[in-house]
Each structure stands twice: as structure tokens, then as C-alpha cells.
Amino acid sequence: MNPLLNTGAAPVATxxxxxxxxxxxxxxxxxxxxxxxxxxSALALIVTLLSVSGLYLMLYAPFVAGVQxxxxxxxxxxxxxxxxxxxxxxxxxxxxxxxxxxxVGLAASCALLAVFLAAFTKGKxxxxxxxxxxxxxxxxxxxAGYLYGEAGRIGQYTFAFEIASLLLLVAILGAxxxxxxxx
Amino acid sequence: MVxxxxxxxxVVAASLFVLGVVGVxxxxxxxxxxxxxxxxxxxxxxxxxxxxxxxxxxxGQLFAIFIVVDAAAEAAIGLGILIAFFRNKETINVDEIDLxxx
Numbered sequence: 523m524n525p526l527l528n529t530g531a532a533p534v535a536t537x538x539x540x541x542x543x544x545x546x547x548x549x550x551x552x553x554x555x556x557x558x559x560x561x562x563s564a565l566a567l568i569v570t571l572l573s574v575s576g577l578y579l580m581l582y583a584p585f586v587a588g589v590q591x592x593x594x595x596x597x598x599x600x601x602x603x604x605x606x607x608x609x610x611x612x613x614x615x616x617x618x619x620x621x622x623x624x625x626v627g628l629a630a631s632c633a634l635l636a637v638f639l640a641a642f643t644k645g646k647x648x649x650x651x652x653x654x655x656x657x658x659x660x661x662x663x664x665x666a667g668y669l670y671g672e673a674g675r676i677g678q679y680t681f682a683f684e685i686a687s688l689l690l691l692v693a694i695l696g697a698x699x700x701x702x703x704x705x
Numbered sequence: 706m707v708x709x710x711x712x713x714x715x716v717v718a719a720s721l722f723v724l725g726v727v728g729v730x731x732x733x734x735x736x737x738x739x740x741x742x743x744x745x746x747x748x749x750x751x752x753x754x755x756x757x758x759x760x761x762x763x764x765g766q767l768f769a770i771f772i773v774v775d776a777a778a779e780a781a782i783g784l785g786i787l788i789a790f791f792r793n794k795e796t797i798n799v800d801e802i803d804l805x806x807x
Binding site: 589606630634639664679 | 724
């Protein structure tokens with residue numbers, strides 16, 4: 523029997539792919555916040571979302587990767603593109619793109635990055651280096667067990683799941699009412 | 706090549722988070738600010754899934770799914786506000802939205 527079959531997706535999850543996906547995510551994230559045209563930003567954001575979805579696959583989370591592609595890249599980004607087309611981008615793209623206090627914002631963000639990196643270098647020992655391989659083939663089934671319950675009992679997150687559906691309902695109603703011409 | 710550890714994912718997520726914060730703090734276009742918020746939420750999701758792998762249970766992945774739901778609600782509401790505002794004031798620059806700033 524082929525020994526590779528027992529190790530799940532380990533042969534694919536090489537360091538090369540990690541650096542490729544991480545580089546694509548960060549580079550296109552940089553494009554998102556620097557482009558003049560909002561449509562270009564949206565397309566760069568789609569590349570970021572797909573790269574992050576690939577990183578989820580490398581972390582043995584196939585269901586979250588699928589949700590990321592379907593909901594984010596397929597749903598939310600289409601919403602963004604619709605709204606970009608509805609508002610007037612011709613005029614906005616000819617104006618100044620950054621606000622007057624952008625050096626302050628940039629300095630504050632650099633300070634935040636420094637805080638993150640300091641915390642990561644100081645607390646390196648807290649993040650142990652022997653990741654437990656999650657069973658990838660039953661990932662979706664186990665998540666469904668948590669969300670819907672299994673073996674006749676409700677799951678640990680069933681109530682939170684119902685609340686999330688209520689949140690989505692409220693968001694839909696709010697969006698519809700706010701975009702009406704006359705309330 | 707060194708094997709990929711949890712720390713690598715945390716550094717990628719921190720970079721994405723800071724990129725999103727830069728976008729929120731420096732851009733004028735509301736649509737791009739909302740996209741930067743999506744970047745921030747993605748960075749948090751990446752952290753959660755990486756920790757889920759590190760501890761070997763699925764709670765991080767479940768939180769990531771709930772955050773995706775939250776991001777969808779936030780995008781719908783934010784873009785609804787944006788359309789209502791654009792209809793009234795004909796602008797989508799945040800520094801011209803200053804009616805409450807006195």
C-alpha cells in the first residue's frame with residue numbers, strides 16, 4: 523500500500539506553498555489599500571481571500587476554506603462590486619486618496635506591528651511546535667456535529683448558530699430598509 | 706527549509722491585520738475602508754484556524770465560521786448605509802461625512 527495515503531494532505535503542504543500563498547495574500551493586501559480605482563482594490567481583495575483559503579487548506583480546515591470561497595469570494599465581494607458600480611467612482615478616483623492625517627495613521631499602524639512582533643518573539647515558547655493533525659476527511663462531519671448536534675442531542679454551538687441566523691435576518695432587513703428611497 | 710509552524714501563520718495574520726488597519730486609518734473612500742475591515746476579519750480568522758490546528762480541536766474553526774457570518778452581516782449593513790448616504794450627499798469620502806463632528 524502506498525504510504526502517502528496514510529499521511530493525509532501532508533505531501534502537498536510544503537513550505538514552498540506556504541510562502542507562495544502568504545506572499546500572494548500580503549502583496550494583494552497591499553494592493554487593496556493602495557489602488558486608486560475601487561474595482562482594482564476589490565479584485566486584489568479576491569486574490570487575498572483565495573490565498574487565505576489556500577492557507578486554511580494547509581491547516582487541515584477544508585470546510586472553512588470552502589466557506590471562505592463561497593461566502594467571501596462569491597457573495598460578499600459581489601456585493602462590494604455591485605455597490606462600487608452604483609456609486610460614482612469616476613469623480614472619487616480623481617480626488618486625493620489619503621486623508622490629511624495619514625502619516626499619523628501609518629505611524630500608529632507601524633507601532634501596532636512592532637507590538638505584535640515583540641509579543642511573538644517574547645512569547646515564542648507559548649506557541650508549541652507540534653501541531654496535532656486533525657482528521658481531515660471527517661472535518662465537515664465534526665463541524666456539523668458541533669453546529670447541529672449529533673446522536674439525538676443538540677450540539678454545543680446550536681444555540682449560537684440560531685442566533686447567527688437571527689443576526690443575518692436583522693442585517694437583511696436593515697439593508698433593505700436603509701436602501702429604500704422613502705421609509 | 707524550516708518546517709512551517711504556528712508562528713509563521715501568526716506573522717502572516719499580523720501582517721494582514723496591520724495592512725487592514727493602515728487602510729482604515731488612511732484612506733478616504735468608504736468602500737475601501739469596508740474592504741480593509743474585511744482584511745482585518747480575515748487575519749483574525751487565520752489566527753483562529755491556526756490555533757485550532759495547534760490545539761487539535763475544532764472550536765477555532767467554528768469561531769471562524771461565525772466570524773464569516775458576522776462579516777456578511779457587517780458588509781450588508783455597511784454598504785446599505787453607504788448607498789443611503791450617497792443618495793443624500795453625493796459623496797463617499799469619509800472626511801466629508803462630518804455632520805456629527807462639532
